[in-house]
Amino acid sequence: MQIKTVSPDCFNKKVTDSLIEKYLNKGAEKYSYNSPQWQLYCDSLIAICPNIAKAYQLKAIPYIKFGDYAKAFPLEDKAVELEPKNYTAYRGFLKCIFTKDYEGAIIDFKNAQLLTPNSYEMDHTYLFYEGLCNLELGNYSLAEENFKKDILIQTGGDTAKQNKVHFNTFLYLGILYFEMNENDKAKENLQKCITVYKAHPDANFYLGMLYKREQNTALKNKYLELAKDSKLKGYGMNEDNIYYAYYPHQVTLYEINNEL
């Protein structure tokens, strides 16, 4: 007797959505991503329909978060190959924050900007991350352009809508100007950051460093003490992924105490 097997139509969105619901939303995601069940559910879905990008992205999570890049990136690459609009910026984000592959991240974000212009990834525009990468690579003029475009996207070009700008955009623009030795612009942007988020430890730290540069010991100590106090009280950069990696130019108590 011949047993007939019926393969699902992996190109039918209703079918793939129901498989994602079964194997990922109500499957893998009911477990810790470090559990064997996480991999089993992802692998099962890949075996049924190897064209579902999300299965590869979820499968990669425990590897990227624990330094196994050889296992993580082939999976991320597959997700990008299958659904470039959904996963190019995500891969760029991983390269920027998780592997500090700034050149690689910039390529991904430039492609993402072509695919889905002016969109967001992990709360920030693609231009924000390009700015971070260029800042870390020392390409300061390019970084300045990137952050200005980032602000343009967030405000929709309306200069009256500065309240729409993420405080970390102001933080990084402030840090950029600090690195460029443009003290007034640095202060202006770091103050904007603190206006939104008073206890931001990194913004307070870099303000302190600005005043150190100006040999204003009183204000240097004031802001460094604020930074230290914020850290001790558990305040941070307020980015979702700070638990897994230090963000560019992010400081710890060690760096703050070294300056006090």
Add this chain to the structure above:
Amino acid sequence: MPNKLTITLTISGIFLLLTNQTSAQNFVLPDGEYMDTTFTQNKKCSGAYAYFYSVGGKYPENSTSLLKKVQTFLRQKNETYVNSGYITFRFMIDCEGKLLPKTEVLQTDEKYAAFHFEKKLVDELYSFLKTLDKWVMYRSTEGTTYSYKAFLTFKIKNGKVINIIP
């Protein structure tokens, strides 16, 4: 009177002893490659463990600070290396904040493909890792201390360490 074969073997043995490099090989096991497979259990710790990201367990100095330290450490050795990519060490920090000996090593090139750097560089970075002694001791809100898994990655560009993750 020793024969020619005996003399040849003796000379070869002396030659090998004089020229042999003393760096040990890594341990390749089914679940990975290790710098050290020694498993020790601190009796003060239960077997339970977390991952560093769940317990605020990143090393308490930022990437720039650690980078300066490792660059200084390597300069003292005065060696030059080549190739680019990532060298990652994965290990356990016990419930007293001590780095346990068992350490896995993962290496990739800059395109994230599995790769092997020169053993001497890997050994030097492992030696540097072992100098880090400020790992956070994780204590739960109930006051119980736990071990946690952690990692440290060295990003290499043309044989030089240019960044540290996380």
